[in-house]
Amino acid sequence: MLQHSGSTQGQDGWIACLTYKSKAAFTPSHSDLEELVHHARIRNRSVGVTGMLLYENGKFLQTLEGPPEGLKLIWSAIREDKRHSHIEILSEHVVSSRLFSDWDLLLYSRAEDRPTPRQDARSEGRDLSDYVPRMTRLALEGDDTRLASQLAALSEEGWSGEALLARLIEPTARAMGDAWLADECGEIDLTIGLSMLQLAAHAVRSSSHAGMLRTSRFSILLATAPGEAHMLGTAILADQLTDAGWRVEMAFPRSDTELINQLRAQAPDAVDLTLSDALPRHHALARLRETIAQSRKAAPENLAVISVGGRLFSEAAATAASVGADYARPSVIGATVRLAQLVQQRRETG
Structure with a gap:
């Protein structure tokens, strides 16, 4: 379609x-x-x-x-x-x-071709990691219909949105990155696969939303790190924050200047910068550190919190301190609450 x-x-x-x-x-x-x-x-x-x-x-x-x-x-x-x-x-x-x-x-x-409910996978001793190879194959093949059906079936079996995102979708992104690193797929395959995974993830929503977020109306700019082509984490986090009541803006800057201009125009409470969720961008850390330093210098009066995400941070290969950020997301799950806490703390002490 x-x-x-x-x-x-x-x-x-x-x-x-x-x-x-x-x-x-x-x-x-x-x-x-x-x-x-x-x-x-x-x-x-x-x-x-x-x-x-x-x-x-x-x-x-x-x-x-x-x-x-x-x-x-x-x-x-x-x-x-x-x-x-x-x-x-x-x-x-x-x-x-x-x-x-x-x-x-x-x-x-999701009203189309809904799978027949099966016995709860958890009662059979299976884990979501068992589905990562299949999800990886479907994503790399660009089969969005079967990806969506698989997620719908697992949801019907009782898996929560939080579990599907943190224990299936994010690991699948890393598995696709491993396939690319092992020359098992091309760059175009990886890009298409991440896009398919991103679209499937839109239907998976977290069931827990903190009430304080819906009344505080914090604002955030979600951006890929300048030059980063993969945007899976940014898109999923946008869904999570929007559901939790945040005012969300998104950007895909090609340079630090573009990012800083958007920060100045929107004056958000927080900004989240994401590297690839599929590939370990070790070479991008120095540039990300410089981007964060320039962002703080250019917009110190309104920028309260800077968070970062991506495979390097989910696998603890890099930390928030290593790039000068306030928070490094190990997953999109839990990020809404932690970011709200950090913004609130900065408001109270600033």
Whole structure:
């Protein structure tokens, strides 16, 4: 259900990004969803808009990105569409690069082809690590349908979102990195595999949200480290923080200057910089340390907390102190609470 699209941007190179949720006016059939997406792809392609649409249990979640004027036209049509109601904007911002640059519109519906529930895997003595080889193979093959089905089946068996993210999705990313390092797959395979894993992870959400986060409304800029091409951890963390009530902005800067300009424009409470979750970027540590130093120097009045993530930090091969950060995420799980604690502490002492 994927089709390639061009990556048209505004004249200044920046694009608008909008994420919203809504309720379906009626339960769409498989053919209804197919027709909806078919027409949306034609419309999106005509104005250079890309994105993703999720449907589950009567609810839609959609992310759209593209030239501001093109996105404005699409958004006007969406608001008038009688097939859904209770439309709520979750995020609206401007970024320098796309998250879904290759797709006119990707559709994932968990209502389709739902696997038959099986006996609880935990009662059979199995662990999520047993599924890492299969997930790795499916991701490298670009089989998003079976990836989604596997995650849905494990969820039905009783595995929590936290467990699936920390003990299956993140290890699968590292396993794909190992396959690349062993010359068992090419760079294109790895890039596609991480993209497929990222899309599948959107349907896996954490079940625990701290109440203090929903009332405090902390803000954060989630960015890949300048020059980093892999964005799996950034995308998953965006879901976690949004669910927990944070105001989330995303960036994929090509240089320290781009990152600093965005920090100054948005003045977030925190910034998270992510290296690859698949590959051990040892050579990137020196540059990341310089990026963090420049960020602190350029925006000391508003930047409270800097956190970092990626395979190097999840495997404890590097620490927050080694790059001058305040916090190094061993996983996306637990990061929302720890970041909130650090921001609150800085507010109280600053």
